[in-house]
Amino acid sequence: MENKFDLSVILPIKTNMVRDFDEFFKKAINSILTQQVKCNELVIVHTNEKSLVDYLEAFDFSDLNVVKVEYNGEPNYSSQINLGVEKSSSKWVTFFEFDDEYSSIWFKNGKKYSEIYTDVEAFLPIVVDVDSKAVFAGFTNEATFAANFAQEVGYLTNDMLHNYQNFQSSGMIIKKEILENYGAFKSSIKLTFVYEFLLRMTYNSVKIMTIPKIGYKHVNMRPESIFWDYKFGNNTISENEVKFWVSSAKKEYFFVNDRNIKYEESI
Amino acid sequence: MSDLIKKLEQSIENLKEKKCRLFFFVQDTKGNAKASVSYIYDLALTLKNAGFNTVILHEKSDYFGVQDWLGSEYMEKLEHISVEGQNLQVAPEDVILVPELFGYIMPQVANLPCGKVVICQSYDYIFETLQPGQSWSQFGFLKCITTSEKMKEYITRVMRNVSVDVIEPLISNEFSPSQFPPKPVIAIHTREQRDAVNFIKLFYTKFPQYRWISFRDMRGVSQSEFANILRDSMLSLWIDKESSFGTYPIESMKSGVPVMSTIPNLVPEWMNEDNGIWVQDIITLPDLVADFLQNWLEDNVSDKLYEGGIKTAEKYSDVETHGKKVTKLFENLIESRIENFESEYNKQTQEQNA
Numbered sequence: 001m002e003n004k005f006d007l008s009v010i011l012p013i014k015t016n017m018v019r020d021f022d023e024f025f026k027k028a029i030n031s032i033l034t035q036q037v038k039c040n041e042l043v044i045v046h047t048n049e050k051s052l053v054d055y056l057e058a059f060d061f062s063d064l065n066v067v068k069v070e071y072n073g074e075p076n077y078s079s080q081i082n083l084g085v086e087k088s089s090s091k092w093v094t095f096f097e098f099d100d101e102y103s104s105i106w107f108k109n110g111k112k113y114s115e116i117y118t119d120v121e122a123f124l125p126i127v128v129d130v131d132s133k134a135v136f137a138g139f140t141n142e143a144t145f146a147a148n149f150a151q152e153v154g155y156l157t158n159d160m161l162h163n164y165q166n167f168q169s170s171g172m173i174i175k176k177e178i179l180e181n182y183g184a185f186k187s188s189i190k191l192t193f194v195y196e197f198l199l200r201m202t203y204n205s206v207k208i209m210t211i212p213k214i215g216y217k218h219v220n221m222r223p224e225s226i227f228w229d230y231k232f233g234n235n236t237i238s239e240n241e242v243k244f245w246v247s248s249a250k251k252e253y254f255f256v257n258d259r260n261i262k263y264e265e266s267i
Numbered sequence: 268m269s270d271l272i273k274k275l276e277q278s279i280e281n282l283k284e285k286k287c288r289l290f291f292f293v294q295d296t297k298g299n300a301k302a303s304v305s306y307i308y309d310l311a312l313t314l315k316n317a318g319f320n321t322v323i324l325h326e327k328s329d330y331f332g333v334q335d336w337l338g339s340e341y342m343e344k345l346e347h348i349s350v351e352g353q354n355l356q357v358a359p360e361d362v363i364l365v366p367e368l369f370g371y372i373m374p375q376v377a378n379l380p381c382g383k384v385v386i387c388q389s390y391d392y393i394f395e396t397l398q399p400g401q402s403w404s405q406f407g408f409l410k411c412i413t414t415s416e417k418m419k420e421y422i423t424r425v426m427r428n429v430s431v432d433v434i435e436p437l438i439s440n441e442f443s444p445s446q447f448p449p450k451p452v453i454a455i456h457t458r459e460q461r462d463a464v465n466f467i468k469l470f471y472t473k474f475p476q477y478r479w480i481s482f483r484d485m486r487g488v489s490q491s492e493f494a495n496i497l498r499d500s501m502l503s504l505w506i507d508k509e510s511s512f513g514t515y516p517i518e519s520m521k522s523g524v525p526v527m528s529t530i531p532n533l534v535p536e537w538m539n540e541d542n543g544i545w546v547q548d549i550i551t552l553p554d555l556v557a558d559f560l561q562n563w564l565e566d567n568v569s570d571k572l573y574e575g576g577i578k579t580a581e582k583y584s585d586v587e588t589h590g591k592k593v594t595k596l597f598e599n600l601i602e603s604r605i606e607n608f609e610s611e612y613n614k615q616t617q618e619q620n621a
Contacts, residue, residue, distance in 0.1 A: 105566040142479040212451040
């Protein structure tokens with residue numbers, strides 16, 4: 001088996017001015033460097049924040065093929081991911097976050113399963129969720145295997161998503177052409193953009209399988225992260241707004257394009 | 268020429284031409300797969316294919332059959348006769364083979380003039396249906412076929428005057444590794460169903476983070492479904508302290524599935540440190556399963572474990588060698604019976620001539 005997978009890692013970064021950035025980032029990059037099967041490239045979509053640009057310039061990525069893409073708009077995870085996908089040059093892409101880590105077997109299993117299950121267009125990892133102190137909190141994406149829940153064991157379906165929302169796209173390996181055909185993340189959607197994305201993919205019959213192997217370690221509710229910010233930060237969202245975004249995700253997944261959804265308090 | 272001499276002549280001819288019947292007594296499992304019954308059917312079919320006149324004997328006329336779990340070939344190719352409701356004609360040259368579990372019928376067939384053989388696959392059942400102090404030999408059962416040297420050793424110690432031969436079970440080629448990666452499924456096989464249920468409950472209670480891992484109780488499924496489930500599983504769990512051989516773990520090994528189990532009281536001779544994860548104490552089993560799961564999820568299970576299993580299973584998968592061994596054993600049995608009948612024939616003719 002060739003020791004390389006036709007895969008681009010898409011890593012959006014808003015700022016490096018957050019607590020423990022250097023420690024997280026080193027671990028994240030190291031988790032790519034230590035893969036048992038190598039990827040094509042790491043596409044970093046960063047803002048033009050000077051300290052971040054300087055940091056990335058000085059960072060030693062070893063033999064990793066790094067493509068740095070500057071994003072000049074208002075920092076936005078979804079938009080940055082979408083730009084990274086556009087600039088990537090591989091058949092497959094995977095979404096990464098600077099405070100997370102891949103397990104060393106993830107690219108190997110992505111390649112293996114993509115060669116065996118040729119009709120599958122996206123693979124989810126079993127995600128190990130940890131708290132900010134790296135203590136195990138639980139698994140995510142494992143529900144596709146739960147007895148009496150999955151219609152076809154291991155596969156994510158639209159029906160399943162309507163009953164259970166807790167699936168993550170971080171670490172996911174997906175064909176670039178699928179994102180080109182059905183759209184990637186919708187930047188106007190807050191909070192539930194991953195949920196809407198998965199609903200849209202499954203609605204369009206994109207076959208998504210969970211690989212029953214630990215592929216990704218995700219830090220839950222890291223202070224200053226997007227979801228922490230929604231709950232505890234400057235951009236806290238109300239219960240009504242949470243309902244609005246869940247409801248919007250369920251309405252918007254029929255549309256490939258982002259229809260620029262906005263929440264207004266009066267709703 | 269006396270009638271006796273004529274009958275002896277006829278018996279010798281029937282034996283030489285393999286016309287004598289080999290009656291294999293079987294348990295009605297009511298459609299449930301059972302390795303011990305499969306073993307007997309395999310013996311009978313192997314002999315049938317080698318030209319012997321084999322017959323499956325069952326107790327009741329509403330015998331369920333094995334077509335649903337073992338395959339229709341066994342029902343179609345082998346003659347089946349019910350003991351119930353008919354006067355079974357057994358000739359002196361015939362042989363009746365009775366599983367140890369049916370010890371209670373031994374007194375009933377003691378006076379039949381035929382050959383008698385015990386098929387013993389479980390040491391645990393030897394005395395189950397015998398009265399205290401009874402032994403097989405007192406009912407004319409002087410030969411036994413068993414599944415391993417360890418069983419032979421045990422039987423020889425407890426049933427004196429009985430000669431024991433070993434025919435290891437043949438593991439069907441229906442068991443083979445999957446072309447696809449296994450699923451997060453644990454196949455579990457226990458002696459009693461409650462053992463499986465209790466283990467699963469205990470495991471989920473102790474390790475709630477693994478509640479998405481499915482257990483499949485291997486009870487009551489057809490052989491092909493059994494093989495399919497095994498193929499899909501990432502671990503095979505075997506809990507049976509009273510087992511005498513352990514067909515299930517070898518079927519798992521042949522399917523490319525690592526086996527974890529408690530060590531039976533009669534340690535199987537195939538069991539070694541390279542072909543499975545073996546523990547004495549069932550209490551530690553849930554923790555070991557959780558450890559194994561963690562390693563499996565991280566691709567950390569040693570290849571040696573899979574290789575060791577496949578290597579062990581190969582020993583029990585050689586159809587040709589197994590067939591030759593079975594045939595040779597029964598040819599020897601028939602040969603010795605021919606000698607006995609000829610000796611009696613000579614004695615009778617000499618007496619008549621004198």
